[in-house]
Amino acid sequence: MNQKELLKVDHLKQYFPIKGGFLGRTINYVKAVDDVSFDIYEGETLSVVGESGCGKSTTGRAILRLDEPTDGTIEFNGEDLLSLNKRELRKRRKDLQVIFQDPYASLNPRQTVGNIITEAMSIQNAVPKEKQRERAIELLETVGLNGEQIDRYPHEFSGGQRQRIGIARALSVNPKLIICDEAVSALDVSVQAQVLNLLKKLQRQFKLTFLFIAHDLGVVRHISDRIIVMYLGKIVEIADKKSLFDNPQHPYTRSLLSAIPTPDPEKKKERIILQGDVPSPISPPAGCRFHTRCPFATEICQTEVPDLRHLNHMKEGHHAACHHIENIKSGDIKPNHSESKA
Known part of the structure; x- marks a missing residue:
């Protein structure tokens, strides 16, 4: 990609201590974001999606240093944001603005x-x-x-x-990057569309770059250039919008996409229902974090963390973290618990 890299996040971790006992010592950590890396290029909209508690909003807050990251590096325009003192960071905040979820609060x-x-x-x-x-x-x-x-x-x-x-407040200091933290999720559907169209218009007008955090893939489809899918503090898939929607690789991404309603009642669509609840980020599962709910999980998934990788059948820039991408595609591995069709 020949676009200029605006933001580079490397091995970002955000752990929140849990205090307990008579002396209030740290007894454990909530691993909200655990070793996340990605880039954002000038003028693009990179979206981060996933269920509640996956770490997407925490990632946005860590980039802005509203919460101090536990580990990793965050470079903005080649400058290490984590090395700045409070005075230097305040100057830099002009370039990094945020639109919050709740317009009432x-x-x-x-x-x-x-x-x-x-x-x-x-x-x-x-x-x-x-x-x-x-x-x-x-x-x-x-x-x-x-x-x-x-x-x-x-x-x-x-x-x-x-x-x-x-949005006007965020624009008032001529920022380069705006983090939209669930910026339309509290709004009516008709109003959501108006605000999304406004953001796209402003992006063209002011040459803005967006990190768009959302849980709704239907919303993300309208505004994104590239999409990151997160699960329990980790990135499980990253791709451009078309590639992700046309050719999802990770079982979790497939289940999210299957939940998007289709406007045609005659069209039958496979609905993948995940079993169980999202595990606690205090003690996430070993190996692949998705293995406790994945219909394709095998023994290796319980012990080895899958790499975020690119395969030949995937478009350039499309990466997924799953041990069985090839076997799922070829049909060599079948779901090992029930999926329902709607």
Whole structure:
């Protein structure tokens, strides 16, 4: 790929200590993100999907250093973010912005919309003070709101409008990378589509790069260039959008894709129902973390961690972490517990 690499994440780990006992010592860790590596290129949308608790939002927070990573490296534009002190990081935050999931909780109810948007401009010295209000009005209109609403408070807006205010706030300091942390999951389906279309339009207009975190593959299909699938703190598959949807390799990705409803009631679709619940990240399974729920699991899956690898039948840039990719494709290995069809 000849695009410029904007963000490089290497062997990222995020462990949260569990305290216990009379002295409050650390007795164990929640391994929320465990050895994750990926790149993001300028101008692309890289999405991270998976069930709740898979570590996708924690990955986004670790990149922003909202939580300090346990181990690994995060390079932004060739600069190691983890080596920056608080003052240097605050300057760099101008280039890295976030849109949060809950538009009701992420805006200060005591501030007007104008103050919410101009606050970041003041902190980062992004816009001269006398031009900040004018710029805030311009941003409100850019995200599809009326500039005359600048002196209103967040409670006077709907959920979709509040999320647009959150987007305007993120844009106010001219960022290079925006992390969208479940940015549309709290919105109605019709509003989701409007916000996704707005994000795509803004990406073209401002040459933005997105890390888009979501649990809904249907949503991800509309906005992504490439997709990472995570399970229990690890990446199980990474590919461009077309390759992932047309030719999923990992059994977990296949089960996620099979859950997307089809609009045609006549079309029969195989529905893969996974057995059991996601194991605890406090004591994840040995070997492949998916083996406790995988219909193709064998003895090797219980003991050896599969590499994230590329195979000849897969498109370039398509990697999956499964011991049995070839055998599943050829039909040499059959599901070892029931799958239901719908």
